[in-house]
Amino acid sequence: MSDLPETFDEVFLVSERSEWLRRAFPPLLDADLPPEVEPFSFVPMSGLEEIASAVRPGPGGRLVDVACGRGGPGMWVARRVGATLCGVDGSPVAVASASRRRDAFGLGSTARFVVGDLADTGLDKGMADAVMCVDAFQFTEDRDRAARELRRVLRPGGRLVLTCWEARTPGDVDVAERFATLRCDQVLRDAGFTDVDVAERPAWEQRRQAVYEAALDAGPSDDPGLTLMQAEARTALAGMPSVRRVLVTATNPTRTDGS
Numbered sequence: 001m002s003d004l005p006e007t008f009d010e011v012f013l014v015s016e017r018s019e020w021l022r023r024a025f026p027p028l029l030d031a032d033l034p035p036e037v038e039p040f041s042f043v044p045m046s047g048l049e050e051i052a053s054a055v056r057p058g059p060g061g062r063l064v065d066v067a068c069g070r071g072g073p074g075m076w077v078a079r080r081v082g083a084t085l086c087g088v089d090g091s092p093v094a095v096a097s098a099s100r101r102r103d104a105f106g107l108g109s110t111a112r113f114v115v116g117d118l119a120d121t122g123l124d125k126g127m128a129d130a131v132m133c134v135d136a137f138q139f140t141e142d143r144d145r146a147a148r149e150l151r152r153v154l155r156p157g158g159r160l161v162l163t164c165w166e167a168r169t170p171g172d173v174d175v176a177e178r179f180a181t182l183r184c185d186q187v188l189r190d191a192g193f194t195d196v197d198v199a200e201r202p203a204w205e206q207r208r209q210a211v212y213e214a215a216l217d218a219g220p221s222d223d224p225g226l227t228l229m230q231a232e233a234r235t236a237l238a239g240m241p242s243v244r245r246v247l248v249t250a251t252n253p254t255r256t257d258g259s
């Protein structure tokens, strides 16, 4: 019987108790990551910098981080570009943790975090100058609806940046189901986004592999976060050559069709 967590709330409760996830994982992913980021994702420092360049909300602009988790990547980007931040996540545990962590970034009241779904954030239409979504789009049960929701939240002309994985061969049965049929380009265009660009980032994938190998090399442990990473490594390592790591950018067009 497995005692691995089954919901993201349980996962984030584990991560709060895991010294390995907070202290060992980030430098394994990238020694240049500032310690306060504490990501729950596989985007290295160069990736956060790319996201910051691509979102372009402008100083004082409004950045929304959808599926923000404990908030680190979004808070780092908001601080870098001088934007206000609203983070949204389906896990109340993650949202509470992100709210507690604002001071670590010196953001205070310029950052807020709310519970909401990728496909139904509860945010006002057009309230964001930019939207980011790190390593989470694959989890939505309705991709088309989620893509329309990301666009709804963006003002006309606003930018979306999303990091994800796609199967190299669409429909590949050996790839986890949530990636097998995901085509970010198609789903975003169908939702009405323009300037959709899907760029592969193989160097990020090498870092993910290094994290998995280090986790397995660490052997049996009482740390629940390390145990979790070891379980993920056992299932994900073999499938890595069949997926491609992508950084996706898109624009909500200024000319609207009334939708």
Ligand SMILES: C[S@@+](CC[C@H](N)C(=O)[O-])C[C@H]1O[C@@H](n2cnc3c(N)ncnc32)[C@H](O)[C@@H]1O
Binding pocket: 008, 038, 039, 040, 041, 066, 067, 068, 069, 070, 071, 072, 073, 088, 089, 090, 091, 094, 116, 117, 118, 119, 133, 134, 135, 136, 139, 140, 141
């Ligand atoms: C791999 S974590 C990434 C978290 C964060 N973006 C980061 O980089 O640290 C995936 C996140 O997606 C959130 N999530 C999964 N499905 C969701 C949904 N349908 N709506 C909102 N959030 C969701 C989880 O709670 C989790 O925080």
